[in-house]
Amino acid sequence: MHHGQHASSLQKSRLVTNVPFFYGWVILAVGTLGVIMTSPGQTYAVSIFIEYFIQDLNISRSLVSTLYSAGTLAGSLALPFIGREIDRRGSRLMMVFIAGIFGLACIYMGWVRGPFTLAIGFVAIRMFGQGSLSLVSQNAMNQWWVRRRGTVLGLSGLFTSLLGLGAFPALINGLIPQYGWRATYMLLGGLLLLVMMPLGYLFLRERPETYGLHPDGPAKSYGNGREEEGAQVEDNWTRGEAVRTATFWIVAAGLATLAMMSTGLFFHMVSIFADNGLAAGVAASVYLPIAATTALANLGSGALVDRIPLRFALAASLLLQAFALWMAQHLSTVPLAVLYGVVLGTATGLFRTVSAVAWAHYFGRQHLGSIAGLASTILIFGAALGPIPLGFARDALGNYDLALTVLAFVPLSLGIASLLLRPPQRSV
Numbered sequence: 448m449h450h451g452q453h454a455s456s457l458q459k460s461r462l463v464t465n466v467p468f469f470y471g472w473v474i475l476a477v478g479t480l481g482v483i484m485t486s487p488g489q490t491y492a493v494s495i496f497i498e499y500f501i502q503d504l505n506i507s508r509s510l511v512s513t514l515y516s517a518g519t520l521a522g523s524l525a526l527p528f529i530g531r532e533i534d535r536r537g538s539r540l541m542m543v544f545i546a547g548i549f550g551l552a553c554i555y556m557g558w559v560r561g562p563f564t565l566a567i568g569f570v571a572i573r574m575f576g577q578g579s580l581s582l583v584s585q586n587a588m589n590q591w592w593v594r595r596r597g598t599v600l601g602l603s604g605l606f607t608s609l610l611g612l613g614a615f616p617a618l619i620n621g622l623i624p625q626y627g628w629r630a631t632y633m634l635l636g637g638l639l640l641l642v643m644m645p646l647g648y649l650f651l652r653e654r655p656e657t658y659g660l661h662p663d664g665p666a667k668s669y670g671n672g673r674e675e676e677g678a679q680v681e682d683n684w685t686r687g688e689a690v691r692t693a694t695f696w697i698v699a700a701g702l703a704t705l706a707m708m709s710t711g712l713f714f715h716m717v718s719i720f721a722d723n724g725l726a727a728g729v730a731a732s733v734y735l736p737i738a739a740t741t742a743l744a745n746l747g748s749g750a751l752v753d754r755i756p757l758r759f760a761l762a763a764s765l766l767l768q769a770f771a772l773w774m775a776q777h778l779s780t781v782p783l784a785v786l787y788g789v790v791l792g793t794a795t796g797l798f799r800t801v802s803a804v805a806w807a808h809y810f811g812r813q814h815l816g817s818i819a820g821l822a823s824t825i826l827i828f829g830a831a832l833g834p835i836p837l838g839f840a841r842d843a844l845g846n847y848d849l850a851l852t853v854l855a856f857v858p859l860s861l862g863i864a865s866l867l868l869r870p871p872q873r874s875v
Contacts, residue, residue: 457659463652469664470652471591471599477650479603481542481584484643486615487553487635488576490710495619499628506562512714512838514562516831518569522578523827529579530586530820534813538587542647545583546639549575553636557629573827580643582823586816589807590654593662593681594753600803601749604796608742654812683811684871689818692871698805699822701761701861703829705798708768708858710833712775712791715847722846723778736788737795744796752800757808758868764797765862772855776848802826809871 463470486492493515500511533541552571559565585600592599622631655662689695712719720730748760771790778784806819840850 458657460652460658462650463658463660470658470660471655471662471664473650474587474591474652475599475603477646478584478588479606480646481546481580481587481643482603482607483611483615484546484639485549485576485580485584486611487556487632487639488549488572488578488580489611489615490577490713491612492615492619493572495616495623496628496632499623500559500565503628504559504561504565506565510562511565512834514566515569515573516834518566519573519577519827519831521570522572522574523824523831525574526578526582526820526823526827527817528820530582530816530818530823533583533586533816533820537653538583538590539647539651539653541583542580542587542651543644545575545579546643546647549580550636550639550644552576553639554633556632556636578823578827582816582820585803586819587651589804589815590812591662593807593812595663596804596807597749597752597800599749601746601752601800604745604749604799604803605742607799608738608745608796612738612741681811681813682873683813684809684818685814686817686821688873689806689810689814689871690821694809694868694871695818695822697861697864697868698761698801698809699825701765701858701865702798702802702805702822703826704858704861705764705768705794705829706826707829707833708772708854709791709795709798710830711835711837711854712771712833714834715837715841718841719775719847720778720784723776723784725778725781725784729781729784733784733788736785737792740789740792741796741799744793745799746796748797748800749804752804752808757801757805758865760797761801761805761868762862762865764794764801765858765865767791767794767797769855769857769859769862772851772858775851 466473497508497511500506501508529541529545549572552568552575556568556572559568588600588603589596619631619635622634626634652658684692716733717727717730720733721727752760767790771787771794774783774787774790778787806822807815810818836854837847837850841847844850
């Protein structure tokens with residue numbers, strides 16, 4: 448425990464002491480912006496560039512998909528290392544480093560000339576955007592909040608959904624006709640270098656204990672000199688200890704499954720809707736209810752997980768995901784398609800809350816980077832594999848139905864397993 452920190456080891460920060468409110472809110476703002484700025488490396492933004500890659504670089508859709516999956520997998524392998532470096536060097540330094548490299552990777556995307564250079568670009572934007580920038584941003588926020596972590600990260604998720612998923616695709620769609628896709632990617636890189644890097648450097652700070660503060664803000668005093676300490680006592684596990692618990696693997700498998708299934712459903716959305724006799728325009732319009740319910744479910748479940756066991760949120764997300772996979776075969780009407788969007792959005796919102804808070808919740812903050820880094824690799828592996836089974840099934844069988852039915856059993860069984868989940872116990 449770090450409560451016995453001597454006054455001599457405390458750091459002074461004019462910024463932290465001079466803001467008129469708890470500095471964790473500043474960390475929350477910068478961390479949330481960090482997650483939003485991962486957008487140029489996220490599928491919802493990259494998907495808008497796909498058609499341009501195919502036409503301008505003269506390569507097939509299947510090759511672009513394969514390179515993207517391979518780049519995602521390769522990029523994820525760096526995350527355990529990045530996570531360990533976050534624990535070692537702190538969020539602030541790593542944020543500046545990661546945002547800088549990700550910015551350069553986006554600028555590089557404007558120069559790609561063929562499959563090989565595109566592959567390198569995919570590895571870089573997935574490793575430093577989708578992977579590392581998410582990891583360091585979440586880590587920074589988790590360090591400053593314990594008791595109200597769910598509520599606060601749920602709030603962060605709301606803004607991420609609205610400004611990332613909601614606004615970024617529109618921004619890119621607006622920029623490409625004006626400047627072309629290459630200049631657009633370079634502009635996004637410039638945003639990272641000129642906005643995210645300096646903000647990370649100026650405003651990110653390490654754990655509140657470093658400055659003599661408590662997570663969540665001032666502890667309540669009871670007037671008898673005794674402060675409320677109970678909520679602050681954490682059990683800090685090392686990565687080696689965490690991976691020897693069933694908790695780690697059930698949560699990691701649950702999150703990886705959710706990432707895999709939702710990526711597969713999003714990737715093939717237009718085609719799944721077409722097979723059900725729905726126009727491409729319907730698929731595009733269903734993204735709106737998905738984004739809205741994702742944001743609301745993220746916010747609502749964040750407040751809930753501070754009050755109820757986290758395993759209920761994980762189980763609900765998995766069971767809804769299984770239901771969505773079954774529903775995808777029966778989208779005969781537009782209202783059904785909208786309902787499907789709501790189910791998928793709710794599952795995604797719950798998933799975002801659980802993936803944001805689970806590792807700090809179960810294993811403490813001290814080795815959070817290392818533990819979350821490994822978990823992220825597992826999760827991204829799942830996401831990268833997502834489009835593959837559905838794509839193969841469609842090519843081989845002519846429809847998605849059998850694959851969707853079989854795949855639905857995976858989240859169903861993991862949902863039941865997570866209901867039985869117990870917090871990790873140390874073997875005595």
